[in-house]
Amino acid sequence: MEQFLAVLIDGIIYSAWLFVAAIGLTLIYGVMKIVNVTHGSFYALGAYAAASITGALLAKGMPPSLSYVVLLGSALLVTLVVAPLIERGILRFMYVKDEVVILLITYALFLILEDAIKLVWGVSPYFIAEPYGLLGSFDVFDLTYPYYNLILVGVAIVCGVGLAWMLGRTRTGKLLVAVIHDTEVSRAMGINVERMYLFTFTFGSLLAAIGGAFTAPTVSVVPGLGVEVIVLSFAVVVIGGLGSLPGAALGAVIVGLVRSATIHFLPQVELFVIYLVMAMVLAFRPRGLFSIAEARKI
């Protein structure tokens, strides 16, 4: 019983992390049809900004309880500076090109941003462990979990529900849904698609940065942080179906739980189990679990 509960809790914590990391990727693909490799860079930027700003403020005597707000603020700050710069400065000139070309462009940007991160922050690790241990821990049978893990789950829920609410209930969201369905018709109906692209790219990148910022207290923030994330996020959104919000949620839960169960019961196969799940899903549902049916255009 204890072990099954541990599988469930560990799986949910990992799923929450994966979901926050992946949700922006699927949003950007849904609206802009871009497989955005710079997503990993924004995750890393969020982590670096959070670690350095929060660390500096804590060193200057900021009450540790405020650090959670600073984590969020750091992600917001770095995204609002960098994301519009990339979208307006580079990507908007590339939308006419093939999806594969844009993917390569975002990969090039990812490499550039990796080096830019090293230029700004250097290669030494950053740590801000205070927010992780500040809230204390709770016990489940014989296992101890920091309450901070619940914050991560909360952040995932807020991001998912917030995005669903925004898409379904707000004017901007409805305009975005229209763009997701058909860009050309949306443009013909008077929607400023370029503005929607800017908003989507910035908002999607912000979600990645939030993922990085709230992960920073639990890891060593080092160069290359975004590499692993982009691979895992891609696996999650492919399982769920590119562009699908419920798909990303289900993909994250499946990957999280399967990985957790594997670690507990069959650790030898942990290395490839995520990709095994992805392969199995794609074998039966080549466009993912929640792929959206597309009208054939003639």
Added chain:
Amino acid sequence: MTTIKKAVAAAAVAALVPAFAAAQGAAAQGEAPLKIGVVSFLSGAAAGPFGVPARNAAEITIEMLNGEKVPAPYATKGFGGAPLQMQLVDEAGSTTTQVTEFRNMVQRDNVDIVIGYISSGNCLAIAPVAEELKKLTVFFDCGTPRIFEDRSYKYVFRTSSTATMDSVGAAFYVRDTIKGKVKSIAGVNQNYAWGQDSWSDFEASMKQLAPGVKVATSQMPKLFAGQFNAEISTILGAKADVVHSSFWNGDLEAFILQAGPRGLFKRGTVILTTGETAMYKLADHIPDGVVLGARGPYGPYAPDNALNKWFSKTFADRYNVPPNYAAYQMTQAILGTKAAWEKAQAANGGKRPSIDQVIAAFERLTFESPAGKVEMAIGAGHQAITETAYGVAKKVKGKMTVANVKRYPATMVNPPDGVKSADWIANGFKK
């Protein structure tokens, strides 16, 4: 010629004559510079804790050797009077990238000697290429024992001990310090050559030293995974008496940050075989009693000798942090190569030795380093053995130190020449 032109000409002659004379002198003494390719992680997760300290150590060691500022027996300039030039290469990227970079260094940039490599995977890939290109290559840090156990090499040397020493030393430390019978062990190691070898040697050693010991769980997460909540839960649930981890780089730091609040360090003896690299940075997160290794007698375990005083002070003065074991190992590799070079040069009547002569001198060489005596005793004289030490973290007046230190002689924790580590352990560490 006008007065101004005469003055300019005189000044030019005055400037050129000493330079010309110096060049003539250098040529007469055969002191052409030696180009050393230094390979270390300059980017990626391993750069901060390992690559950059090693790079820094190479920088100051080469600078001090060129300036004749290293204590005896390394007081002569460069290698046998020849000044050293360093060419830095980043170890980050795939093994394919590293093989390409190695070929570039050797065939395009004409380096004389290559000193480098932290990753065991990279060492395994580079060794046959070094042999193919006939380039003297000295590994300074990577740990897998497979390099000289699976093949023999003429051009490849390693001046630090293998992971076997770390794992066997950790097992002896458990035997010597834990009261009562150790009934179960658990492991969390990275899933590649280093992690697998480290765990298999530790497990086999514990089965020799504590017959009947059970493996509660062996976790092998992916390298650079960063998230270890499920692994920590599994280890906590396994309730092992001893937890062994050879994690390094950002994974080690993330593991410490995640394991601490979950109480893992309070549930039994936790051994971090490379823990020394994090002990100062994460001092607030490593509780007293965690067993810290340094992959040999480095850092807090280094002896109180003149070379160590020089190295630790020079490094700390320049970089404002004490040198960690990666830094020690880099300096050890450079000084070992110098010792071999100068031994070969002396045997060659003081003339610059050939690479074959340096190799002959390097084999079975014993040399001094800031970490004490290093013997190229196994791997047919190409693989070093050193003593090792383990201790537990202990904060004294808020400063991280090590306590309850146990030292193990080189022959106690390394296999004899020609015997594979696994066989040596399985046969009860017979000498």
